[in-house]
Amino acid sequence: MxxxxxxxxxxxxxxxxxxxxxxxxxxxxxxxxxxxxxxxxxxxxxxxxxxxxxxxxxxxxxxxxxxxxxxxxxxxxxxxxxxxxxxxxxxxxxREQLLEIIDGMQMDLVQTRYLDWKALHLYCYRVASVVGLLSAEIFGYTERQTLKYAHDLGLAFQLTNIIRDVGEDARRGRIYLPVDELQRFNVPAHEILEARYSENFRSLMAFQAQRARGLYEQAFAQLPAADRKAQRPGLIMAAIYRSLLDEIEADGFQVLDRRTSLTPLRKIWIAGRTWLRG
Structure with a gap:
């Protein structure tokens, strides 16, 4: 090497x-x-x-x-x-897609809030869906439909990251949860910045988790059977991330003052199991 x-x-x-x-x-x-x-x-x-x-x-x-x-x-x-x-x-x-990833990172330098899901969707596309599209090229595919799967899977991954990292991001002054949804669930931004839990906050996070799960299902529905074997690495990551999402929800969305993670051994076990399933 x-x-x-x-x-x-x-x-x-x-x-x-x-x-x-x-x-x-x-x-x-x-x-x-x-x-x-x-x-x-x-x-x-x-x-x-x-x-x-x-x-x-x-x-x-x-x-x-x-x-x-x-x-x-x-x-x-x-x-x-x-x-x-x-x-x-x-x-x-x-090269345009590699540059677009940098465009997404640059958004973090100038933007700490997102008004709605549409605005957040653009950020997620740049920092995650583009990575999914590039990954699909590396893994290999035969049908263009696979790119739609890769796009949506990237969105699901990034939303899972956002759910996991709410507290960590808040300590950097960033809140990725859309402003209109904070208002809908009556969760003032200062409560997130101060790591204050509430039932409203848990309802907001349950809504985000439901959206993420919907994106996973939408992605899987678009993966052609002919490309499933080649795209197994994405399916492995999805299995790990969905397990992480389950853990976060089972813990009552305690994401403001801690970071939920899976052990390396569990990740390897999930990866091996998913790979063997094909």
Whole structure:
């Protein structure tokens, strides 16, 4: 394995993400490709989450935009850029979609609230559905309908992330739950920022969980049988994320002052079981 692919492997393994467990069973070439894509997503996401100065974060995202162009037009500098250059043409990864992921991350620099689901949907599309579409290219497909599955599955994943991370995001000053839904369930934003639970808050979160489950079902309904085997990594991640959603709900949506997660052993067990089911 080259140094730059090893860098991506280490980046993915260190994160402990459910995404990492979903591609453990892939053949080496596809595993290297999806690991490079995941490492790219982690790099640009870390810019926003770890940089306290918005101007510095903006400069770093601008640098990553240039790095994406270097992936396709020149000589990239970063190990992740080198890894992407190595796999981009073989797996037909469009530069526009990589840039769109950065557009989504940039939204976090300028926006901390979303008025309604339509507005939040755009954010989720950029940071998650686009990743799903790129992943579908790497996993392989024969029918265009599979891209609709990948799009909707990305939305479901991101909404699950939002549900899990309500408290963590609030501590960064961000509330992704749509403003009109906060108002509908009578949950003032300051209660989320202050980590104050209420029955109204739990009702709001149950509504979000129901929406996420609907998106999972919508995605699965659009996956052609002919592509199910190739798309097993996405199905593994879906199984892990749906188990996580079940845990959060069973715990009464205690997401304001803690972060629910599954153990690595349980993730591996779910991944192996889902892979064998095909």
């Amino acid at each position: 080259t140094d730059f692919h090893q860098y991506c492997q280490d980046k993915a393994a260190a994160s402990g993400s459910s995404f990492y467990y979903s591609f453990l069973f892939l053949p080496p070439e596809r595993r290297r490709a999806i690991t490079a894509l995941y490492a790219f997503c982690r790099e640009v996401d870390d810019v926003v989450d770890e940089c306290n100065d918005p101007q510095v974060a903006q400069a770093k995202l601008d640098w990553w935009r240039e790095e994406v162009h270097r992936v396709f037009d020149g000589a990239p500098h970063h190990p992740v850029g080198l890894a992407l250059k190595d796999i981009a043409s073989h797996f037909n990864l469009p």
